[in-house]
Amino acid sequence: MTNVTTRGLRDACGLFGTGVNVISTRHSDGDHGMTANAFMSVSLDPPLISISIGQNAKMLPLLHKTGRFAVSTLSEGMEGLAWHFAGRPDTSLSDPFENLDDLPVIRGALACYACDVVNAIEAGDHTIFIGEVRGLSTDSGARPLIFYKGRFGAVAGQLPAPELCDPVAEAIW
Secondary structure (H helix, E strand, O other), X not given: OOOOOHHHHHHHHOOOOEEOEEEEEEEOOEEEEEEEOOEEEXXXXXXXXXXXXXXXXXXXXXXXXXXXXXXXXXXXXXXXXXXXXXXXXXXXXXXXXXEEOOEEEEOOOOEEEEEEEEEEEEEOOEEEEEEEEEEEEEOOOOOEEEEEOOEEEEOOOOOOOOXXXXXXXXXXX
16 A cells, blocks of 8 residues: 555546536626536436535636536537636637526537536535536537546447346346
8 A cells, every 4th residue: 555645646536537527607707617527427316416626716616606507528529628628728719608507508518417506515625516407418429528647538439238137037146
């Protein structure tokens, strides 16, 4: 066992390939977004998802004020948008947002979720926001942008789904 360091934990977590998301909200001073990969499904009934935002992120006080957020899961080829919202602004980028339930979401994203915050939990140097999904849009023909080992990538291909088991036969085991 090795000593757990911040860098070591970050590198280990980087071995978990994730999707790339833009977290956004609408505030009285405009639309705001940030790139993040800390996102997960929490519950189907009620429909809940969660995001994790660092204590130093500019987005954190905005989410506390607005009580709403959107998640846009980026599609393959949207690396420029990911960098833009990660703090490397692209001044040539035109408005990338469209509306979903009166929240800004990325046009052409793989999936978008519009949420109302139902809970905010401080956890270490982050706040976990749990949101109830009020609006949803998907593009089932798009492919995801992937983040792995600190780099963007794409899904190489998918394995075929396994054959479904006979539920009666499975119950015998």
